[in-house]
Structures are given as C-alpha cells and as structure tokens.
Amino acid sequence: xxxxxxxxxxxxxxxxxxxxxxxxxxxxxxxxxxxxxxxxxxxxxxxxxxxxxxxxxxxxxxxxxxxxxxxxxxxxxxxxxxxxxxxxxxxxxxxxxxxxxxxxxxxxxxxxxxxxxxxxxxxxxxxxxxxxxxxxxxxxxxxxxxxxxxxxxxxxxxxxxxxxxxxxxxxxxxxxxxxxxxxxxxxxxxxxxxxxxxxxxxxxxxxxxxxxxxxxxxxxxxxxxxxxxxxxxxxxxxxxxxxxxxxxxxxxxxxxxxxxxxxxxxxxxxxxxxxxxxxxxxxxxxxxxxxxxxxxxxxxxxxxxxxxxxxxxxxxxxxxxxxxxxxxxxxxxxxxxxxxxxxxxxxxxxxxxx
Numbered sequence: 001x002x003x004x005x006x007x008x009x010x011x012x013x014x015x016x017x018x019x020x021x022x023x024x025x026x027x028x029x030x031x032x033x034x035x036x037x038x039x040x041x042x043x044x045x046x047x048x049x050x051x052x053x054x055x056x057x058x059x060x061x062x063x064x065x066x067x068x069x070x071x072x073x074x075x076x077x078x079x080x081x082x083x084x085x086x087x088x089x090x091x092x093x094x095x096x097x098x099x100x101x102x103x104x105x106x107x108x109x110x111x112x113x114x115x116x117x118x119x120x121x122x123x124x125x126x127x128x129x130x131x132x133x134x135x136x137x138x139x140x141x142x143x144x145x146x147x148x149x150x151x152x153x154x155x156x157x158x159x160x161x162x163x164x165x166x167x168x169x170x171x172x173x174x175x176x177x178x179x180x181x182x183x184x185x186x187x188x189x190x191x192x193x194x195x196x197x198x199x200x201x202x203x204x205x206x207x208x209x210x211x212x213x214x215x216x217x218x219x220x221x222x223x224x225x226x227x228x229x230x231x232x233x234x235x236x237x238x239x240x241x242x243x244x245x246x247x248x249x250x251x252x253x254x255x256x257x258x259x260x261x262x263x264x265x266x267x268x269x270x271x272x273x274x275x276x277x278x279x280x281x282x283x284x285x286x287x288x289x290x291x292x293x294x295x296x297x298x299x300x301x302x303x304x305x306x307x308x309x310x311x312x313x314x315x316x317x318x319x320x321x322x323x324x325x326x327x328x329x330x331x332x333x334x335x336x337x338x339x340x341x342x343x344x345x346x347x348x349x350x351x352x353x354x
Contacts, residue, residue, distance in 0.1 A: 049080040054105040056085050060257055061315075062143065062280040062305075063106035066128045069286040070103050076287070098123060101294060105129055114139060124294055128282065134302075140293045141302035143280060148306050149179060150186035150346040151337075152254055155278040155314065156230040157190020158333060159252035162326050163228075163275065167198045170221035170229035170249075172214060172240040175204035181351030183232045183254060189344050189353075193333070201226055205236050214239035222247060228275065230254050238262050245270030250321060253277030259318050272319055279315035280305040307337035307344075 052071070058064045074081040079100055086107045101124040104113050110130035117125040117139040126140040127133040135141045160169050171187055174180030184202065191198050201224045203217045214236030221229060221244065229244050231237030233255040241251040242262065252275045253259060263271040282305070289303065305311030313334060317327060336342040347354050 047080065048077070048100045049082055050074045050077075051099045051102045052081055052083040052105065053086060053103070053107045053109065054083065055107065058106050060106065060129070061260070062256055062282060063129045065280075066105045066143075066282040066286065069283045070105065070126075070128070070290075072283075073287050073290055100124070101126065101290075103128060110144070126290065126293070128286075135299055137298050140289075140299055142282065142286070142289070143305055144302065146302040146304040148304050148312065148348060149182040150348055150351065151307050151312055151344060152278045153183040153186030153230075153232075154190040154193075154344045154346070155312070155334075156252045156254040157187040157192075158194050158330055159190075159275045159277070159314075159322075160187075160228040160230050161191055161195035161198055162330060163250070163321050164195060164198060166225065166227045167195065168224060168226045169195075169198050169200050170224070170226035170244070171200055171202045172217045172221070172229070172231035172237050173202065173204045174207050174209075174232050174234070174237075177207055178349075178351050180204065180207070180232065182346065182348070183351075185346050185351055185353055186344065187230060187254070189346060193344075207234075209234075209236035211235050211239035215243045218243040222249065228252065233258075242268075242270055245273035248273065250275050256280050256315070259315070266318060274318050275321050276317045277315050279313055281311055281313045284313065285310045307334055307342075308340070310338050 052067070054063070054067050058067055071081060086109060102113075102116070103126040104110070106129040108130075110127055110133035113125055113127050113130065114133055114136070117123070117136050121138055124138050124140070126142065127144065128142045129144055130141070131144050133139070133141050133144060169191055171184070173184045184204065188200060191200055201221055203220060205213055205217060214231070217236070218240040221240075226249060228250045229241065230252040231240050231254060237254075245251045245263070246269050250273045253262070256277065256279050258277040259265060259271070259274050262268075263274055289309075293299065303309070314327075314330060322330070333342065337344070345354055346352070
C-alpha cells in the first residue's frame with residue numbers, strides 16, 4: 001500500500017532526521033491545501049508500518065530496483081508502506097506509533113539518517129544507495145560508496161572475450177591508484193578466465209586524464225587491431241570507448257548504467273557496438289538481507305553488491321553480439337562465484353593479485 005502524503009510521519013519518529021532534512025538547501029514547496037494533500041487512512045495504534053524516503057524518479061537503475069525491492073518486501077511482510085520524497089514536507093504527524101523500520105534510497109539525506117539512527121536506537125534504519133554514511137548497530141548501509149570494482153572489472157573481462165574474434169583485447173585504465181589496480185587486475189583475470197591465449201593491450205592514464213586523453217588512447221589501441229575493449233569509468237575511459245565503438249570495435253561496460261549514460265540508452269553513435277555491462281541487482285538480495293537485519297543481525301561494514309551475495313549480475317544484453325547459449329555460460333560463471341566455487345583472485349582492498 002503506497003501512501004504519498006505531505007504530512008505523515010509519526011510524532012515520535014526522527015525529530016533529528018526531520019530537522020536535518022529541513023535544513024537542506026532547496027526551496028520549500030508550497031504547503032498543499034487540504035484538497036491537494038493525500039491523507040492516509042487511519043492506522044490503528046501499533047499496526048506495523050515502514051517508511052521509505054526516495055525520489056519519485058530514482059536517478060539510477062540500481063536505485064529504481066532498490067525502491068521496488070523495498071516496496072515488495074514491505075508488501076510481503078504485510079506492512080503499510082509510507083513513501084515520501086526527499087522534498088516533501090516531513091513535519092506533520094498523522095500516524096500513531098513508531099515505524100517498524102525506515103529506509104532511504106538515493107535520497108541525499110544520508111547524514112540526516114545517521115543522526116536519526118543515533119537518536120533512535122530502538123528503530124532500525126537502512127541507507128541504500130546513499131553516500132557518506134557509516135553503519136551503526138541499527139543502521140544498515142547497502143551500496144553507495146562501497147563498490148566491488150574488482151568484480152565489476154572481472155565481469156567486463158568476461159564480456160570482452162566471450163565473442164572476441166582475434167584474441168586482441170584493449171583496456172584503458174587509471175595509473176597509480178588502488179581503484180585503478182582493482183579495475184586493471186579484475187579485468188585481466190576476467191580475460192584469463194575466459195581466454196588464456198588473449199593478448200591485452202593495456203594503457204594506464206592519469207586519474208586526471210580528460211576525454212581528449214581517452215580519445216588518444218583509443219587511437220593507440222586501434223593501431224594494435226584490437227577486436228574488443230573496455231575501460232575504467234570516468235571521462236577518459238568513456239571517451240575512449242565511444243571513439244572505439246564509433247569505429248566498429250565492440251566494447252564492454254565496466255560499470256552499471258554504462259549503456260544508458262554513455263550511449264544514450266541506444267540513441268548515441270556507437271551504441272550498436274556495446275556488448276553488455278555489469279549491473280547492481282538489489283532486487284535479488286535485499287529481501288534476504290533485510291529479513292536478517294530486522295531479525296536482529298548487525299552489519300558492521302557496509303554491504304556491497306557482490307558476486308557472492310547475488311547483488312552483481314549482467315544487465316540485459318542490448319545487442320545481439322552474444323548468443324543466448326553464451327549468455328547462459330556467462331551466467332553460470334556468476335553462479336559458480338555465488339556458490340563459493342570461484343574466487344576471482346583479487347584482494348578487494350588493495351587490488352593485488354592473490
């Protein structure tokens with residue numbers, strides 16, 4: 001049950017959260033008249049309900065899936081779900097009792113959520129796709145700043161080799177950073193797993209490299225007759241892949257929303273050269289995670305989308321380069337990792353091979 005009122009939060013709930021949210025530097029929308037406001041039906045005191053704070057249009061596919069997962073979870077539990085947007089007026093009461101739990105998805109109010117969790121240790125909170133948030137005993141943090149770059153790059157390596165026709169693969173990375181090493185070695189291990197004979201033409205650029213540097217790197221890779229390529233997300237890497245794709249070299253994304261953000265969801269030049277991309281899948285593991293969390297389990301570290309917990313998968317393949325049989329083969333590799341039978345061999349903290 002969705003209720004989107006301007007005035008709805010329980011009186012006890014989150015005085016700290018509400019105060020912090022109200023200090024956000026955004027104009028306050030006009031207070032709706034009674035005819036405009038959506039008034040929730042009376043809820044008997046003590047009836048469980050959940051509160052979801054999320055934008056009407058979540059900014060990423062990951063956030064969209066997370067919102068859907070939270071809504072489904074509340075429905076399965078038989079709870080009323082009160083959903084509000086970050087710019088709603090949060091201050092009027094209207095609902096008796098306390099929420100069972102509070103979730104924020106890509107709301108931008110991560111710090112306010114932290115303060116609210118500290119002020120209300122008896123309420124469970126979840127921050128999903130929020131940045132700048134640290135876990136607490138009653139604050140579960142999922143995604144956001146915690147990303148398994150090594151596993152994402154491993155998946156890009158699988159994509160770059162599954163249909164490679166001459167065993168030449170290109171990579172544009174980032175020199176001198178842990179992030180760069182995570183991506184570089186993760187990609188290499190994906191190549192080695194799928195195509196031990198493949199040769200990798202690897203160009204590592206400065207972290208400050210711009211789109212022009214990426215295009216120059218792409219030109220160098222083309223001189224080596226590469227058939228497929230991938231790159232670290234960022235201005236240089238994305239420019240390199242656009243240039244390669246526009247020149248008929250097939251490319252694999254090394255991050256979620258690659259096809260949408262870099263190739264306009266198919267509307268940009270070179271889109272037909274995209275092989276595929278990894279995707280965060282909160283819809284596949286949030287139900288189990290939230291069940292454990294609300295049963296009392298604590299998570300002292302933020303939870304990343306990973307191969308092990310099923311939170312990483314391949315996005316729908318945008319073109320017909322990879323046959324259905326080979327798509328199934330790729331999915332089986334992920335299943336092996338989820339079952340603990342495959343370790344990609346990269347230290348997730350340092351990027352070093354192990």
